Amino acid sequence: MKTLNIALVGQPNVGKSMLLNSISNSRLRVGNFSGVTVEKAEVSFVFHGTQITITDLPGTYSLSDYTLDERVTKDFLEHESYDLILNVVDATNLERNLFLTTQLLELNKKMIIALNMMDEAKKEGVCIDDEQLGIILGVPCVKVSAVTKRGIGKLINRCIDLANFNQELSKLIYSDVLEEELQNITSFLSEKKYKHELDHRTLALKLLQENKKTYKQMHDTPIWVELLPILREALSHLYLHYDTKNIDDIFEDERAAFAKGAVVETVSYHKQKSKDITQRVDALLIHKIFGIPIFLFFMWGLFQLTFEIGSIPMEWIDAFFVALGVAAKSIFGNGELGSIIADGAIAGVGAVVLFLPNIMILFFGIALLETTGYMSRVAFLLDGFFHKFGLHGKSFIPLVTGFGCSVPAYMSARTLKNDKDRLITLFIIGFMSCGAKLPVYVLFAGAFFGTENAGNVLFIIYIMGALIGLGAAKFLKIFIFKGKDEPFVMEMPKYRLPSFKLIWHTVFTKSLMYLKKAGTFILSASLLIWFASNxxxxxxxxxxxxxxxxxxxxxxxxxxxxxxxxxxxxxxxxxxxxxxxxxxxxxxxxxxxxxxxxxxxxxxxxxxxxxxxxxxxxxxxxxxxxxxxxxxxxxxxxxxxxxxxxxxxxxxxxxxxxxxxxxxxxxxxxxxxxxxxxxxxxxxxxxxxxxxxxxxxx
Amino acid sequence: MTLADLNTGQSAKVVTINAQDALKKRFSSFGLRKGALVNIQAVSMTKSTMEVSVGATKLAMRFEEAKEVAVQMV
Structure with missing residues (x-):
């Protein structure tokens, strides 16, 4: 069977996961494998006799190495093997999305563009000439909507077609000034019949972009002596024309101009933009005074749900494991075998599985926060306070999750893009007392303070832990993970209704991972403790x-x-x-x-x-x-x-x-x-x- | 005049961005670059963060970052 490996790339919040979900639909076989720190998801299915594998790369605004997600995506695109890039763009915000597309075009790989959210674009009166856009970019563009599933079949067919044809060269055309310099270098390389794995235009481009690898490669070849003056002149022309000596800036400008040009030529607005719902919702949710109370109310609600609803199945799970332990003892006897199975394995694993309902509800809440776009608003509201302690606005999700269980809390710290911010947050999550510490507190508070005061003591313990945590964050920021504060620049995406299918999918995979852990190393740890105490x-x-x-x-x-x-x-x-x-x-x-x-x-x-x-x-x-x-x-x-x-x-x-x-x-x-x-x-x-x-x- | 000096609702045009490379690139990937039109959407209570719209994109940033963006009123 023919195989086709597709790399799915796009900016955050363009509906990439949703599109992946729509493409694979019921044929879904998701192998969620976590990389070192950031997850890549892989989906594999058969379509018309072709085995298609899609790798969903972390969303990224550009191909620099500013954040962990960007690095993962960039490394994959540059070093892994795949047949084509499927670039998902948000049709309602084309210009910014095309900026990433221009960087992808420079990779010289086969590429197809999915103009996603066409349904939304239509509502907003945005009309895109996809044929024309395809001609300008030199890659096919397909209009799709992941929500209504329109154009999905066509998109897959175009992917398969594209894979079968020879690669067309990228049509990314720069300004006349830059093109002229590129032409000079390219024709020189051609005249010299210079042999290289890359074509001459790409090579010339890399030389102008001051690509270190290319310079290293060519530096020791005879052509270098003659190439150098041409290159020097080309660069000085560019510096003069752009009034800057920063070549990165020059190319950023070029790409931006190209993206802008492409939008001007292909996008038209048919009616006045409909009223901005996001703006109206924001007027309330990030209100100067009401914003934070509203957020606190949501969090309170989530915790009520987590513990109130979560406690119902918890009783069943508890009863189940107790019964299982009794059954194990009656089957294997009260001897060593019975003890290791009932007191070691079942008791240990049972204690962990017990928290599954809480974890599912918490993950559901977090997924909801993330997919609706509310999370960025909270980060916006809380950043001022958190920043004082060396934390980032987004740290609040892992910290709050930490009151439930540290395991999902550590995992949710992935939403922090900056390494130092993430590390500080990871280090202080433990200060937020997790649910499993509650029995210890209840025991001691009850023993020394009586039932009437125990509740207050508990509250003080929790608050104190959090305060010490904030202090610890400040300490880490000053002495350990020091250095300049990382900038806080974040997109506030449009509010969108969540897809419950997608949320369920996230909750389901996360729960599965949690159970898998309970079955593996929690099991071994329980056996070890059993052994050491017997x-x-x-x-x-x-x-x-x-x-x-x-x-x-x-x-x-x-x-x-x-x-x-x-x-x-x-x-x-x-x-x-x-x-x-x-x-x-x-x-x-x-x-x-x-x-x-x-x-x-x-x-x-x-x-x-x-x-x-x-x-x-x-x-x-x-x-x-x-x-x-x-x-x-x-x-x-x-x-x-x-x-x-x-x-x-x-x-x-x-x-x-x-x-x-x-x-x-x-x-x-x-x-x-x-x-x-x-x-x-x-x-x-x-x-x-x-x-x-x-x-x-x- | 910088972005940080604007009030909620005011619009301006970006003149230069004085930030370091990484931040400049980050701004640029959001469409915030020389010549872009910006509008202040909201400012947090403690005046620590602000929401800015650039084209169809809405951005949250700290005042420290906003200070690095020189603007001109339009």
């Missing part, structure tokens, strides 16, 4: 207790002895040894070895902190935060000052294992994970130390 075995101890248990007939006595045995076994397990070994580090904070171990198991998942404390304080592993006797034990065994320090430490230290891995992936290096570990541990230790000593005063 080995090495001490049969003498077990036998001694078994005899004691047999001797007593009272049930409560038996249960107490069994709990005591568990605690004793845990103390001499690998995990217990680790706890004892690391206790000196935590001693200044007033933690005993049990609390130290609880913190260390918490590195796997924060939920485990509570269950570890439960086991260690000899209550058995069946403990949750509502268990009154654990609260009693905590009150009895842990002084208030240590408890305060413990809560503060949990609030700040490294997020769970799953989140840490995602952090490493999103930051692009395990080096940063090490930094995060050191940074959060130091801050957590210092804050806990301060808290401990302050609390001791009372």
């Amino acid at each position: 080995y090495p075995k001490n049969y003498e101890l077990q036998n001694a207790y078994a005899q004691k248990i047999e001797l007593t007939s009272e049930v409560t006595q038996q249960a107490m002895l069994a709990n005591e045995l568990n605690a004793a076994l845990l103390e001499q397990s690998f995990l217990g040894k680790v706890g004892k070994f690391t206790q000196p580090f935590f001693a200044p904070l007033g933690f005993d070895w049990k609390m130290s171990v609880a913190l260390e198991t918490g590195l796997a998942a924060k939920e485990i902190v509570v269950s570890t404390l439960g086991v260690l304080y000899a209550l058995g592993a069946e403990v949750d935060e509502a268990n009154d006797s654990l609260i009693g034990e905590i009150k009895k065994n842990i002084p208030l000052a240590s408890a305060v320090a413990f809560v503060l430490f949990v609030m700040i230290y490294l997020p769970c294992f799953a989140a840490s891995i995602v952090f490493a992936k999103e930051s692009g290096s395990y080096k940063y994970l090490l930094y995060l570990f050191v940074f959060t541990t130091i801050v957590a230790w210092l804050v806990a130390f301060a808290g401990y000593n302050l609390a001791k005063l009372f």
Whole structure:
């Protein structure tokens, strides 16, 4: 079968994903693979006997390497192999879109242009002569609408046709001045019969653009001696004509002029532009006074939804995994096998799958924010405040998401285009207490402050975490990721109704990825913790207790002895040894070895902190935060000052294992994970130390 | 006179852009370059960010960035 590889390129917000969705439709086989930090999506399907693969590249305004997305796209276009470029342009904003097109034309690849959003353009009275535009650009232009699916079939057919024909040369024609210089160099190269992989015009263009690679290649060839004066003269002519010595500027001007010219010749406006809906909506949503309250209301609504609606299926999932664990024990017995499956694998994975509903709702909300265009408005509203702390307006999405779960929060930090902004945001996401830390807070707040004050204490804990996070951001900005502030220049796209099919698709793929993670490394981590807390075995101890248990007939006595045995076994397990070994580090904070171990198991998942404390304080592993006797034990065994320090430490230290891995992936290096570990541990230790000593005063 | 000196609703023509290369290119990819017509759409409460329209594009930027764009009232 014939194959056809298409690179899908376009500026952000031109409906690229939507178009891809319409093209592939039900034949969809999406293989979402994440690159180092930014995702490229690949879609593959068969059309009229041709195997078509489309790679959806990150949206980019131009082919420079200003942002990560731009770099990914540029690298792909320049170094990967593909058959043709499908350039999607927004028909309602043609001139700006064609600016990218002119850069794509210089790549000298087969290309086709999809004039998307024709339906919208028609409504606005924009009329485009696609034939004429195709002639001017030298590449076929097809009018389509991803929303109404008009022109999609034609577009695919033209792609296949184009792939079968020989490549036509780009028709990007510059101004007379530039063309004349190009002609001079080209004819010189032709006269000398210079051999090169590129044609002479392209080569001349690269020479004038001061392309480093071309200069390097030609510098050591004999032709260089004669070429140099011609080149020098050409450049000096251009400098004189454009009144600048910046060749980049000159070419930017040329491309802009070309794009403008193309629009003037092919676009006509049939009626007065209809009223600007975006402007009217913006008058409210980015209102000086009401803008921020409206945003806060939306966020509040999203969180209500996340936790209210999310808690319904959570109960079912919880019941399901409990039943599964019981079933596993009845099938595999109460021995080692049953224990590793039920207490290790099922309990560990179940704890993570439990949060799937919350995560789906949160992703739904974020996808909605992104696709409607509201996100840029929020960034606009919040940038002033966030900027004071060295953060970017767009940081708010990951930070707010961080209150739910750090995993999606790290992933949503991708919306930040600048590396430093993204890194700072990634580093402080952990300061926003995630849902899994809640059981720990509830336990300690309940133990020391009683039910009536616990709510307020919780609120203070959350707020304090966020404030320390902002402080940490400022610190990172000043001392670590220093340097000039990156500019904040961002498009505020038109408001558009979201496609629910597309949103569902995003939520679905993200959820699938989350589940896949639960099934892979959460599973292995759970098994590891299970192993470390069950080995090495001490049969003498077990036998001694078994005899004691047999001797007593009272049930409560038996249960107490069994709990005591568990605690004793845990103390001499690998995990217990680790706890004892690391206790000196935590001693200044007033933690005993049990609390130290609880913190260390918490590195796997924060939920485990509570269950570890439960086991260690000899209550058995069946403990949750509502268990009154654990609260009693905590009150009895842990002084208030240590408890305060413990809560503060949990609030700040490294997020769970799953989140840490995602952090490493999103930051692009395990080096940063090490930094995060050191940074959060130091801050957590210092804050806990301060808290401990302050609390001791009372 | 720079973009940062304009009030909401005012229009102007870009004379020069004094920004560094990266920012200049970024502006340019949005259509904000010499000769372009701009209009101030909105300004945030703390006067830290502004919304500017260039052609069919609406842009958000900080005042710091806006200061690098020299304009002329039309």
